[in-house]
Amino acid sequence: MSSRFSSATPIVSVVVPCFNEAENLRPLLARLVPVLEATGRSFEIVLVDDGSRDETVAVARGLAAEDPRIGLLVLSRNFGKEIAISAGLDHARGAAVVIIDADLQHPPELVTRFLEAWDAGYEVVHAAQKTRPEEPALKRFLVKTFYRLLGALSETKLPKGVGDFCLLDRKAVDALCRLPERARFMKGLYFWIGYRQLQIPYDPEPRLAGGTGWSVGRLFALALNGLTAFSTIPLRFAIYVGLAVSAIALVYAAILVGNVLVHGIDVPGYASLMVGLLFLGGVQLIGLGILGEYIGRIFEESKGRPLYFVSDFAAPSGDAAFAEAPPTDAATSRTRPAAE
Ligand code: UDP
Ligand code: MG
Numbered sequence: 001m002s003s004r005f006s007s008a009t010p011i012v013s014v015v016v017p018c019f020n021e022a023e024n025l026r027p028l029l030a031r032l033v034p035v036l037e038a039t040g041r042s043f044e045i046v047l048v049d050d051g052s053r054d055e056t057v058a059v060a061r062g063l064a065a066e067d068p069r070i071g072l073l074v075l076s077r078n079f080g081k082e083i084a085i086s087a088g089l090d091h092a093r094g095a096a097v098v099i100i101d102a103d104l105q106h107p108p109e110l111v112t113r114f115l116e117a118w119d120a121g122y123e124v125v126h127a128a129q130k131t132r133p134e135e136p137a138l139k140r141f142l143v144k145t146f147y148r149l150l151g152a153l154s155e156t157k158l159p160k161g162v163g164d165f166c167l168l169d170r171k172a173v174d175a176l177c178r179l180p181e182r183a184r185f186m187k188g189l190y191f192w193i194g195y196r197q198l199q200i201p202y203d204p205e206p207r208l209a210g211g212t213g214w215s216v217g218r219l220f221a222l223a224l225n226g227l228t229a230f231s232t233i234p235l236r237f238a239i240y241v242g243l244a245v246s247a248i249a250l251v252y253a254a255i256l257v258g259n260v261l262v263h264g265i266d267v268p269g270y271a272s273l274m275v276g277l278l279f280l281g282g283v284q285l286i287g288l289g290i291l292g293e294y295i296g297r298i299f300e301e302s303k304g305r306p307l308y309f310v311s312d313f314a315a316p317s318g319d320a321a322f323a324e325a326p327p328t329d330a331a332t333s334r335t336r337p338a339a340e
Pocket of ligand 1: 016017018019020021050078079080081084100101102103105207211212214
């Protein structure tokens with residue numbers, strides 16, 4: 001492991017993306033910390049404030065002051081969950097990194113199971129939702145349609161019900177950190193990187209306090225990101241539709257010519273002309289739109305801007321219980337027994 005890390009490199013890092021989660025942080029840690037302590041491994045918790053507009057930073061600062069194992073990374077503005085997670089991964093030092101939502105929808109107790117799977121050699125361990133009960137039927141339908149579409153269009157097959165609640169081995173974290181793209185559809189990237197993967201089914205809990213940070217518009221943007229980042233098949237849309245329309249046009253032309261030969265010249269045809277014109281115009285605009293989507297993304301990526309800016313980082317200062325452990329094996333060994 002690189003010398004970037006001090007002797008107190010934790011075994012497990014927990015990254016928590018937070019956007020307006022002031023009321024949830026304390027209850028989350030009250031459940032999470034005992035779970036981590038019970039595993040007998042050194043750990044750190046990195047709270048990532050994603051430009052919250054409530055008291056999240058103040059609450060997180062208080063928590064970090066109370067417990068040296070808790071660190072706080074404050075981003076300069078709201079960059080979105082995908083980037084907040086990436087920022088957290090960049091700053092997490094553990095040999096394994098757990099990503100968990102701040103709103104307690106992800107039961108912290110599952111982390112124990114994650115670690116068992118990690119010990120068994122899995123490098124990417126995901127919690128897979130059995131159900132998503134509290135959501136409106138329309139949203140459920142749209143989400144389902146999106147995953148179907150993605151499954152049909154992309155070579156990266158996403159397992160069902162998998163979100164961001166997961167454990168990543170250091171190898172997987174380093175792989176994700178090496179991806180330079182701005183359009184980070186994390187759900188896809190977790191699988192795209194490969195490694196030994198396992199899914200553990202679980203039932204999500206209702207959000208503790210506050211509302212979801214995802215508006216319909218943002219979800220739609222995320223879906224578009226996912227589709228365009230993991231498939232170029234839409235670009236072929238114009239070819240397929242073009243071929244189909246040409247075929248239909250050929251048949252129609254043959255019918256028209258036949259008609260003229262049999263019945264002589266016939267002038268009417270305004271309706272068919274109009275329909276053909278409008279249909280083709282629509283198809284062309286859709287094709288242009290798809291091209292535009294991809295070109296816009298090329299433009300975004302080509303600017304090569306940094307993913308995020310940090311306005312403040314208070315690194316966790318260490319796990320007192322493990323501080324005296326020998327420095328060398330801390331980063332490499334997977335399972336270290338509790339300190340004596
Ligand atoms: N989140 C974030 N930035 C955002 C939106 C959300 O860091 O712009 C965090 C949020 O604080 C929570 C997690 O991402 O910890 C999941 O968000 P949320 O509960 O709103 O989404 P859902 O559970 O509906 O997927
Ligand atoms: Mg939530």
